[in-house]
Amino acid sequence: MYALEINGLGKVYEKGNRALNDVSLRVPQGSFFALLGPNGAGKSTMINILADIVRPSEGRVTLLGHDLFSERNWCKRRMGVVPQEIAFDPFFTPHEVLRFTAGLFGCRPDEAWLDELLERLELTRHAGKKARQLSGGMRRRLLVAQALVHRPELVILDEPTAGVDVELRRRLWDFMRELNAGGTTILLTTHYLDEAEELCDHVAIIDRGQLLTAQPMRTLMREIASSWLWLNYGRPVTLTDEDQVALAGFEPRGSEEGVCLKLGQSQDGQSTFHQAYQAAVARFGPPMDAGVRREDLEDVFLRLTGHGSQAQGSGVKS
Structure with a gap:
């Protein structure tokens, strides 16, 4: 079974601006899947559709065999989304935020799991602070904890390490690898292509709303690099x-x-x-x-999308 199946997905905004055009791809259950594309490629639109923030103009999406649009409640309880934007009540502590978030998903707070999330995301020392007192990197890690509080089967990470220092990023990815090894499907968007190549076993690249490729990472690198x-x-x-x-x-x-x-x-x-x-x-x-x-994934990405002067000359790097 596929964790996520997207068929013919399209989105047209006002004035005929088409953000997605007939995108179809499958995310295998248990995979660590990279969704890559330059700015304006349509990644955020796709993530917002999956998160039920934006309605598609056409297409169908299923999560674990269930229709994402007609079975919203069932799907939302099995999906966690880490958005790019940082937004939550500034007057609650991280622990309170996680308890409230669990309730929004219809779950009784699992205190042991909440404590583990705070520990693994290095927020335990700050659990008693108000959210407005946290740094930008701490707030982003709190978003990750919120997305995991109900133990979802699919986690969508939309630029989760923006503003997070290198050492914390490494420990965050160690945690994500453990979750993935335990069966959690992870869909990642990132501009850190070296991280995507290291972490992910599948990859899709979109540009200008079009799907350019979607296949196992090893196959892509073997056939195109x-x-x-x-x-x-x-x-x-x-x-x-x-x-x-x-x-x-x-x-x-x-x-x-x-x-x-x-x-x-x-x-x-x-x-x-x-x-x-x-x-x-x-x-x-x-x-x-x-x-x-x-060539590495960055070289392949630049060549497929045609973005950047390195698209054809990257082979000179040493």
Whole structure:
């Protein structure tokens, strides 16, 4: 069974502004799923639809086999959402906020679980403070605790680590990994693509309201990520038309320190490293240094969305 099935989801705002266009994807139950896209891609609209804040223009969504729109109460009790915006009553303490939140989900407060949430999210020392006295990072961690207070089967994390320092982020992700290992499905949106690549086993990328890809992370990186040979000559290299023709099979790109060539596989299944290296040496001479670098998720993301100058030249990074 899928934790979440989205079929033909679309949203048109006023004046015909289409935020989502026929988006369909499946989030496997128990997965750690990354939903990625540049600003304005439609991620927030999708999250707001799932949270029942925005009504879709078309499409269907099911949570654990139940219709999200006709069975709202059933679905809300099994879903926790960590929004980007920080909003709660400033005059209650974190512990009081969690007790009230449990009641909103129709749950009797589980004091042991509330204490564990405060401890794991490093809020125990601040549990007696009013929410208005908490720092921005503490308030964001309190939002995470609120989303988990009813032990949901699906947790949606919308930029949960914005404003959270590096060490706390690591401990937060350790906690999320434990929840995921225990069977909780996690849907994550983030601009920290290195975190998404490390944490998530599935990924979907959207841009301008369109779904570009949705598949297991390993499959995406195996099929789309490329390897590049970079050669350092200690000087900028501007490729001539003759260079482009001679190295055409390697998609050559000049850089501030040298040149990089895209690697592939020869007919016998071997890497084209040696052919690329020899071709570059024939054009530019022996390099000062050379190495191979495989694209990461950021490179793939930039190439698929076309956002940023690195979309095609990221292979020169070392």
